[in-house]
Amino acid sequence: MAVRAAVAGASGYAGGELLRLLLAHPEVEIGALTGNSNAGQRLGALQPHLLPLTDRVLQETTPEVLAGHDVVFLALPHGQSAAVAEQLGPDVLVVDMGADFRLKDAGDWERFYDSTHAGTWPYGLPELPGGRAALEGSKRIAVPGCYPTAVSLALFPAYAAALAEPEAVIVAASGTSGAGKAPKPHLLGSEVMGSMTPYGVGGGHRHTPEMIQNLSAAAGERVSVSFTPTLAPMPRGILATCSASAKPGVTAESVRTAYEKAFADEPFVHLLPEGRWPATASVHGSNAVQVQVAFDAAANRIIAISAIDNLTKGTAGGAVQSMNIALGFHENTGLSTIGVAP
Numbered sequence: 001m002a003v004r005a006a007v008a009g010a011s012g013y014a015g016g017e018l019l020r021l022l023l024a025h026p027e028v029e030i031g032a033l034t035g036n037s038n039a040g041q042r043l044g045a046l047q048p049h050l051l052p053l054t055d056r057v058l059q060e061t062t063p064e065v066l067a068g069h070d071v072v073f074l075a076l077p078h079g080q081s082a083a084v085a086e087q088l089g090p091d092v093l094v095v096d097m098g099a100d101f102r103l104k105d106a107g108d109w110e111r112f113y114d115s116t117h118a119g120t121w122p123y124g125l126p127e128l129p130g131g132r133a134a135l136e137g138s139k140r141i142a143v144p145g146c147y148p149t150a151v152s153l154a155l156f157p158a159y160a161a162a163l164a165e166p167e168a169v170i171v172a173a174s175g176t177s178g179a180g181k182a183p184k185p186h187l188l189g190s191e192v193m194g195s196m197t198p199y200g201v202g203g204g205h206r207h208t209p210e211m212i213q214n215l216s217a218a219a220g221e222r223v224s225v226s227f228t229p230t231l232a233p234m235p236r237g238i239l240a241t242c243s244a245s246a247k248p249g250v251t252a253e254s255v256r257t258a259y260e261k262a263f264a265d266e267p268f269v270h271l272l273p274e275g276r277w278p279a280t281a282s283v284h285g286s287n288a289v290q291v292q293v294a295f296d297a298a299a300n301r302i303i304a305i306s307a308i309d310n311l312t313k314g315t316a317g318g319a320v321q322s323m324n325i326a327l328g329f330h331e332n333t334g335l336s337t338i339g340v341a342p
């Protein structure tokens with residue numbers, strides 16, 4: 001029998017992408033759909049591409065509306081999930097696509113999110129060492145941030161194989177849907193089109209502690225991260241260019257071997273053949289991740305580059321993949337690795 005899933009935040013970008021995936025998921029029946037300012041609207045007024053659901057009406061995000069489901073997805077702004085989650089029973093699988101339960105360190109949360117830490121849930125990045133075991137049978141899942149997904153997948157093999165020094169430098173470009181649907185002046189078409197600009201420079205971006213958490217766990221020592229995000233004139237996609245100094249004795253062959261080993265059995269991560277480079281268009285609308293790695297011997301640096309779709313593997317696809325593991329479905333169910341390029 002199919003599981004019944006509610007989606008809170010169905011009017012937003014992450015909620016919309018999740019519904020696109022759930023509509024094709026053979027084990028899921030879509031239950032309540034909720035919004036906030038758009039409660040009472042037809043979904044079709046906000047998500048006209050979700051044709052089978054366009055006549056559904058968005059309800060208020062309340063515990064009563066979300067009750068009676070097997071799975072509840074929370075695609076709400078940061079800080080809004082915890083209060084909703086605590087009203088849901090322990091037998092319901094709650095999948096939080098916001099940041100509320102990602103960080104283990106309460107001090108990091110308070111510094112970067114300026115509010116009280118709600119707690120820590122099993123982390124929804126199955127490809128990390130021990131990632132699947134943490135999700136199997138779990139009733140709570142914290143889906144990673146989009147940039148930490150791209151960066152952690154690019155760099156963890158170098159740290160897990162003790163090839164990289166514990167300092168990483170990351171520059172990543174994101175499409176504008178990463179910033180959500182709520183209107184913001186810097187996201188006006190005339191500001192974004194034909195231009196690229198960095199933001200959150202100098203260690204201020206809230207995804208920095210999440211990257212440090214993941215890479216440090218892989219390395220077994222604290223990894224420092226210098227992260228510079230950049231807004232790119234495209235609706236979807238993240239290209240993360242990550243580098244770290246190589247430890248003594250590292251060669252191009254040892255780097256390649258570590259990455260081949262890390263991703264050999266991964267259904268969604270594609271380590272590209274040597275000489276080919278990740279492209280956001282190749283993963284558009286799919287749960288796939290493209291990764292490539294090179295060893296710059298002159299600079300003694302490992303360069304790892306990844307491409308994801310921020311809305312798919314970067315949030316909704318990652319959420320479905322983790323749900324599949326938690327509920328014992330085949331991990332690929334309802335998820336595609338086929339992009340829509342160009």
Ligand SMILES: NC(=O)C1=CN([C@@H]2O[C@H](COP(=O)(O)OP(=O)(O)OC[C@H]3O[C@@H](n4cnc5c(N)ncnc54)[C@H](OP(=O)(O)O)[C@@H]3O)[C@@H](O)[C@H]2O)C=CC1
Nearest residue numbers: 009011012013014035036037038076098178180181182315
């Ligand atoms: N966009 C992305 O690429 C990614 C997003 N995420 C995470 O997913 C979550 C949603 O992001 P995104 O979809 O981009 O954001 P949007 O702004 O597009 O959507 C936000 C959703 O939350 C609802 N909402 C707003 N305020 C409240 C509130 N106070 N209480 C309950 N619901 C509320 C909105 O309802 P309404 O429209 O009716 O007001 C809308 O459905 C965020 O936590 C984000 O960090 C994670 C990874 C990637």
Ligand SMILES: CC(=O)N[C@@H](CCC(=O)OP(=O)(O)O)C(=O)O
Nearest residue numbers: 099145146147174175176178179
């Ligand atoms: C382009 C853009 O603004 N991106 C967002 C990241 C969005 C994301 O996926 O992260 P969360 O899940 O933590 O919201 C940002 O830089 O804050």
